[in-house]
Amino acid sequence: xxxxxxxxxxxxPSEDLSVLTEVRSEPAVPFGGKFRLIDFPLSNxxxxxxxxxxxxxxxxxxxxxxxxxxxxxxxxDRASGGVRLLQPYRGGPYGDWxxxxxxxxxxxxxxxxxxxxEHVLILAGDHIYLMDYRPMLRQxxxxxxxxxxxxxxxxxxxxxxxxxxxVGSEQRIADxxxxxxxxxxxxxxxxxxxxxKQALIDILQDTDYVDFGKDVLPAxxxxxxxxxxxxxxxYWADVGTVQAYWEANMSLLSESPALDLYDPEWVVxxxxxxxxxxKIGPNAHVEGNLLSNGCRVYGEVQRSVLSPGVYVAxxxxxxxxxxxxxxxxxxxxxxxxxxIDKGVTVRAxxxxxxxxxxxxxxxxxxxxxxxxxxxxxGCVIPEDMVVGRNVVIHPFxxxxxxxxxxxxxxxxxxxxxxx
Amino acid sequence: MTKTIAMILAGGEGTRLTVLSEARAKPAVPFxxxxRIIDFALSNxxxxxxxxxxxxxxxxxxxxxxxxxxxxxxxxDRSRGGVRLLQPYQQRKGQxxxxxxxxxxxQNMEFVWxxxxxxxxILSGDHIYKMDYAxxxxxxxxxxxxxxxxxxxVPLEETDRFGIMQVDEEQRIVAFxxxxxxxxxxxxxxxxxxxxxASTxxxxxxxxxxxxxxxxFGKHVIPAMIAAGDRVFAYRFEGYWVDVGTVDSYWxxxxxxxxxxxxxxxxxxxxxxxxxxxxxxxxxxxxxxxVVSSMISNGCVIRGTVINSVLSPGVYVSxxxxxxxxxxxxxxxxxxxxxxxxxxIDKQVMVGAGTVLGTGDESVANMQMPDRLFAGITVVGKxxxxxxxxxxxxxxLINSGRDESAFPNDRIVADGQTI
Numbered sequence: 001x002x003x004x005x006x007x008x009x010x011x012x013p014s015e016d017l018s019v020l021t022e023v024r025s026e027p028a029v030p031f032g033g034k035f036r037l038i039d040f041p042l043s044n045x046x047x048x049x050x051x052x053x054x055x056x057x058x059x060x061x062x063x064x065x066x067x068x069x070x071x072x073x074x075x076x077d078r079a080s081g082g083v084r085l086l087q088p089y090r091g092g093p094y095g096d097w098x099x100x101x102x103x104x105x106x107x108x109x110x111x112x113x114x115x116x117x118e119h120v121l122i123l124a125g126d127h128i129y130l131m132d133y134r135p136m137l138r139q140x141x142x143x144x145x146x147x148x149x150x151x152x153x154x155x156x157x158x159x160x161x162x163x164x165x166x167v168g169s170e171q172r173i174a175d176x177x178x179x180x181x182x183x184x185x186x187x188x189x190x191x192x193x194x195x196x197k198q199a200l201i202d203i204l205q206d207t208d209y210v211d212f213g214k215d216v217l218p219a220x221x222x223x224x225x226x227x228x229x230x231x232x233x234x235y236w237a238d239v240g241t242v243q244a245y246w247e248a249n250m251s252l253l254s255e256s257p258a259l260d261l262y263d264p265e266w267v268v269x270x271x272x273x274x275x276x277x278x279k280i281g282p283n284a285h286v287e288g289n290l291l292s293n294g295c296r297v298y299g300e301v302q303r304s305v306l307s308p309g310v311y312v313a314x315x316x317x318x319x320x321x322x323x324x325x326x327x328x329x330x331x332x333x334x335x336x337x338x339x340i341d342k343g344v345t346v347r348a349x350x351x352x353x354x355x356x357x358x359x360x361x362x363x364x365x366x367x368x369x370x371x372x373x374x375x376x377x378g379c380v381i382p383e384d385m386v387v388g389r390n391v392v393i394h395p396f397x398x399x400x401x402x403x404x405x406x407x408x409x410x411x412x413x414x415x416x417x418x419x
Numbered sequence: 420m421t422k423t424i425a426m427i428l429a430g431g432e433g434t435r436l437t438v439l440s441e442a443r444a445k446p447a448v449p450f451x452x453x454x455r456i457i458d459f460a461l462s463n464x465x466x467x468x469x470x471x472x473x474x475x476x477x478x479x480x481x482x483x484x485x486x487x488x489x490x491x492x493x494x495x496d497r498s499r500g501g502v503r504l505l506q507p508y509q510q511r512k513g514q515x516x517x518x519x520x521x522x523x524x525x526q527n528m529e530f531v532w533x534x535x536x537x538x539x540x541i542l543s544g545d546h547i548y549k550m551d552y553a554x555x556x557x558x559x560x561x562x563x564x565x566x567x568x569x570x571x572x573v574p575l576e577e578t579d580r581f582g583i584m585q586v587d588e589e590q591r592i593v594a595f596x597x598x599x600x601x602x603x604x605x606x607x608x609x610x611x612x613x614x615x616x617a618s619t620x621x622x623x624x625x626x627x628x629x630x631x632x633x634x635x636f637g638k639h640v641i642p643a644m645i646a647a648g649d650r651v652f653a654y655r656f657e658g659y660w661v662d663v664g665t666v667d668s669y670w671x672x673x674x675x676x677x678x679x680x681x682x683x684x685x686x687x688x689x690x691x692x693x694x695x696x697x698x699x700x701x702x703x704x705x706x707x708x709x710v711v712s713s714m715i716s717n718g719c720v721i722r723g724t725v726i727n728s729v730l731s732p733g734v735y736v737s738x739x740x741x742x743x744x745x746x747x748x749x750x751x752x753x754x755x756x757x758x759x760x761x762x763x764i765d766k767q768v769m770v771g772a773g774t775v776l777g778t779g780d781e782s783v784a785n786m787q788m789p790d791r792l793f794a795g796i797t798v799v800g801k802x803x804x805x806x807x808x809x810x811x812x813x814x815x816l817i818n819s820g821r822d823e824s825a826f827p828n829d830r831i832v833a834d835g836q837t838i
Binding site: 032033034035073252253255261262267268269270272274276277278279280281282283284286287288289290291292293294296298303305306307 | 451452453454492676677679685686691692693694696698699700701702703704705706707708709710711712713714715716717718720729730731
C-alpha cells in the first residue's frame with residue numbers, strides 16, 4: 001500500500017516560454033519529439049507505484065486536458081485513485097482564481113482531506129527528470145518528517161535562479177534562501193515536496209501563503225516542523241525559458257544523453273499518436289536527429305528534434321531546430337536554430353533564422369536573446385520571406401501579417417500576442 | 420434495420436512465409452515497420468462503421484491475442500459488440516479443430532446470432548488493403564443477394580492462385596472455379612471477402628455431410644450455392660489489394676512502401692490504419708549515420724547506414740553496419756561492421772560484429788524449400804543469434820532461436836542452406 005498521493009502543479013502561465021505557452025500551459029508543451037512535459041512527473045508517479053494523482057490546472061488547460069483525458073497511457077484510468085484534473089472553481093471558501101502553487105493546493109484542501117493516504121507528494125508539471133519517488137518517501141517516513149524537500153547540487157553561478165537550502169546533521173534543513181544573490185551553499189530545491197498530510201493542512205489552512213518555495217518552506221522552517229532534504233543525483237531540468245527548452249531537446253541528440261528515454265525499466269509513458277513509421281526519401285540527408293513516427297523527410301535535417309508528422313520537402317534544410325507536430329517545411333526553405341510550433345507552414349524558399357545579427361527581441365529582451373527564432377502554432381511564413389534571429393512570430397499569423405515586407409529583421413515580432 | 424457482423428479468418432498457418440509465420444499466425448506477422456497484417460482488416464471494419472467482429476484463431480494464436488487484446492487501438496473495446504477472439508473449442512459430441520474456413524464459421528454461428536446480426540461479412544486476416552465495406556454492403560442489400568463476393572481482375576498467369584469466376588451482365592456469378600489450372604476461365608478473382616445473408620449462409624453450411632462437404636468457402640460452399648440457384652453476385656473492387664503469400668512478396672510489398680508515392684498511402688489519407696503502438700521514444704539518427712529511402716519506426720537507434728529498408732520499432736544499427744534492401748523487425752540488433760543485404764530479419768535477432776548476411780548467388784534456391792525461398796532473400800527467424808564474422812549466403816533460412824552452436828565452425832553458410 002503506497003502511503004502518498006501526488007498533486008502536480010500545472011496551472012502557471014509560464015510567460016518566459018513565449019509562443020509555446022501562448023496557446024497551452026507549460027506542462028502540455030511537447031518535448032523530445034513525441035512527449036509532453038507532464039509525461040515526466042506522471043510517468044515517475046506510476047513507475048514509483050503512486051496511482052493516485054491530481055493535476056491542478058488554471059492557465060489554458062485544454063491541450064493538457066486532451067492529453068491526459070482519463071489517464072489511459074499511464075494506466076491511471078482506475079476505479080480507485082487514478083488521475084484527476086482539478087480546475088479552479090467558484091464558491092469555495094478562499095475566493096476565486098489561484099494565486100500560486102500553495103494557494104492552488106489550499107483551494108483543494110477538501111480533496112486533500114478526503115484521500116486515504118497520509119502523505120502528499122507535491123510536484124511541478126514542467127520539470128524533466130526520471131526519478132523514483134519511493135526512496136524519498138522511505139526517508140520521509142523513517143525521519144518522521146513533516147516535510148521532505150528534494151534537492152540537488154547546482155553550480156555556484158546558478159544559485160541565484162533557485163531556492164537554496166543549508167543542511168545540518170542527518171539531512172535536516174537548517175536554513176533556506178529564495179534565489180539568493182550571494183551564497184556559499186549549492187543545494188537547490190527541485191520543487192518536489194513530500195508533506196505529512198496533516199502538516200500540509202495545518203500550514204495552509206487559515207494562512208495566506210501563496211507559493212511553496214517562497215512562503216511555505218520558510219514558514220515551516222520558522223515553525224516547529226521537522227524539515228529534511230533528500231538529495232537527488234540524477235538528471236533534472238527546469239525548461240522554463242526558450243533557451244533551456246531548446247538545450248534540453250538538443251541534449252537528447254548526444255551519443256549517450258543524461259536523460260535516457262530508451263530505458264525499458266523506466267518507460268516514460270505518453271499518449272502516442274497513431275502514425276506510420278518515419279519515412280526518409282531517396283535524396284534525404286539526415287544526421288544526428290530524433291525523428292518521430294509519421295515524419296516524412298525528403299530534404300536535409302541536421303541535429304534537430306522532429307515531432308510526429310513533420311514534412312521536410314526535397315531541397316529544404318533544417319538545422320539545430322525543434323520542430324513540432326505536422327509542421328511542413330517546403331522546398332528550398334531553410335530553418336536554422338528555430339523552435340517551430342505545431343501546424344506551421346514554412347513556404348518555399350523562406351529563410352527562418354537568417355544571418356548573424358543577434359539583436360535581442362524587442363518585446364522580450366530578457367528571455368529571447370540567444371539567437372533562437374520562434375514560430376507560433378499554425379502560422380504561415382510566406383514564400384521567400386527572410387526572417388532574422390530572436391524573432392517571435394505569434395500563433396496563427398497568416399501570410400497577411402507579414403504585410404509587404406520581404407524581410408523580418410532580427411529582434412522583431414510579428415502578429416498579436418495571444419496571452 | 421440490418422446489422423452486420425465481421426468474421427475475420429485468422430487461423431491459417433501461412434506456411435509459405437516459412438519461419439516468419441512459424442511461431443505466429445500469418446495475420447500477426449509484422450508489416451510496414453509497426454503494423455501487423457491483421458490491422459488492415461480490423462481498421463477497414465471500424466472505418467466502415469462495423470464495430471462487431473469475431474477473429475477466428477487456431478494456429479499459434481498467442482502473438483495475435485497479445486496484439487488484439489481487448490481491441491483498444493481499434494475502439495473495439497465495447498460493451499455491445501466489439502472484438503471477440505474465437506478459438507476452437509470442445510463440445511459434448513466430440514471435439515474437432517476448424518477443418519477449413521467455412522467449418523470455422525459454422526462452429527461459431529451462435530456468436531453471429533447472439534449479436535443479432537443478419538448480415539455476415541467474412542474477411543481474411545492476412546490481406547493488405549484499404550477498403551470501405553459500406554458500399555459493398557449497400558450493393559448486397561440492393562441486389563437482394565444471398566452472397567456477394569468482392570472481385571478484382573488479376574494477371575492471367577496468376578489465376579491458378581485464386582478463385583476465378585464468370586459473371587453475367589447483372590454481375591450475377593454463373594460459374595466459379597477454385598484455383599483453376601487452365602487459363603481460360605477469365606481473370607476475375609475472388610478477394611476472399613464475402614457478404615452473406617446470415618440465415619442462408621447457415622442453411623448452406625449445415626447441409627454439410629461426408630458426401631457434400633461444406634468445409635471451405637471457395638472449394639465447397641460457393642459452387643454449391645451457385646448450383647442451388649442462390650443469388651450470388653460479384654462486387655468489383657478497384658484499388659490496392661495484396662495477399663502476401665510468399666517471403667518474396669512479403670519483402671517486395673514492404674519495400675514498395677519506400678517509393679516516393681506508393682499505392683498504399685499510410686500518411687495522408689483519411690483512412691487510418693490503427694495498430695497497437697508500442698511505447699517508444701522517437702527514432703534516433705546518430706551524427707555518423709546515413710539513412711536514405713527507408714522507413715524508421717520509433718525507438719530505433721541508427722548509428723550506421725540504412726538504405727532502402729523498413730525498420731520496426733527498437734532496431735539498433737551499430738556504427739559501421741550497413742542494412743540495405745531489407746526488412747528488420749522489432750528490437751533486432753545489428754552489430755558493428757555488419758553488412759545485411761536483401762534479408763528479412765525477425766524480432767530480437769542478433770547479428771554479430773563483422774558478419775556478412777546476404778551475399779553470393781541469388782539463383783541457388785533454398786535446398787529444403789526450393790519452392791518457397793528462391794528469389795535471393797535470406798530469412799532469419801525470431802531470436803536467432805548469428806555469431807561474429809559469419810558469412811551467410813542468399814536464400815538461406817536461419818530458424819528461430821538458433822545460436823552460435825548451430826553454425827558450422829568456419830561460420831560460412833553457403834547459398835541455399837538452412838540452419
